[in-house]
Amino acid sequence: MTKLACQARDFAKTLALEAANKLRQSVGQKHDVEFKSPGDWCSALDRQIEDHLRQRIAERFPDHGFLGEESAHTEIKEGLLWVVDPIDGSMNFLRGYPQYAISIALLSDGEPLAACIVDPSRQEVFSAAAGHGACLNDTPLHVAQTVALSKAVAATVFPKPQSTWMPGYLTEFGQVVSSMAGVRRSGSMALELAYLAAGRVDTFWAHGMGSWDAAAGVLLIREAGGQVFTLDGLRWCDSQSIAAAAPGVAKAWLALLRPEAH
Helix, strand or coil: CHHHHHHHHHHHHHHHHHHHHHHHHHCCCCCCEEEEECCEEEEHHHHHHHHHHHHHHHHHCCCCEEEECCCCCCCCCCCEEEEEEEEECHHHHHHCCCCCEEEEEEEECCEEEEEEEEECCCCEEEEEECCCCEEECCEECCCCCCCCHHHCEEEEECCCCCCCCHHHHHHHHHHHHCCCCEEECCCCHHHHHHHHHCCCCCEEEEECCCHHHHHHHHHHHHHCCCEEEECCCCCCCCCCEEEEECHHHHHHHHHHHCHHHC
């Protein structure tokens, strides 16, 4: 698996950079917007990029599975499976807000083996292979060394406006924003997770995400020395409530989000 992890990481980087180039060429153009649900937007470009990535993966690894946000809302299956979000932060992209990314990961029996997240606006390439660390543009990544929650910065993704997660999330948000140094929310879960791996934020939490939102970021954080949890006890790929933290604040972070368990 070690050889495959490195091969898949390098291939994921190639694919993500191809997709990033397509995005850069499309900035400022008019796109037909599809409103899938309140707060959930996509365009024909999302589907075009996903189709391109599916075809490229099928050519290179014809025996691997494929799961994309726009085309196949299925459960994570055993075996080797590529999980792709063609534009994580589609609303941002369509509004011209420069905070979106391409997220690609290869899973082996539900656990991430290789990953790449590319930010086309900043030309940042976050990548990882299981057991081989994580990098930003070939520079090794390490999570922050923060040890006090009062000095930590949290990142998050809001639930969709009409989500059943919203009432409980707002309670959590109040606890977090009143206990920590700051909270950031950009609209791209992939980038928030990558930023935790890069030491730019210290903690993260979200509810209602899909596996395509988290797959690449989970590996980046683990390989950079961080910890990933679920708030419902399920495997990350089966859960819709995920949290992560740098190790120095992990215990306090979980106690803040789930005080009844401590």
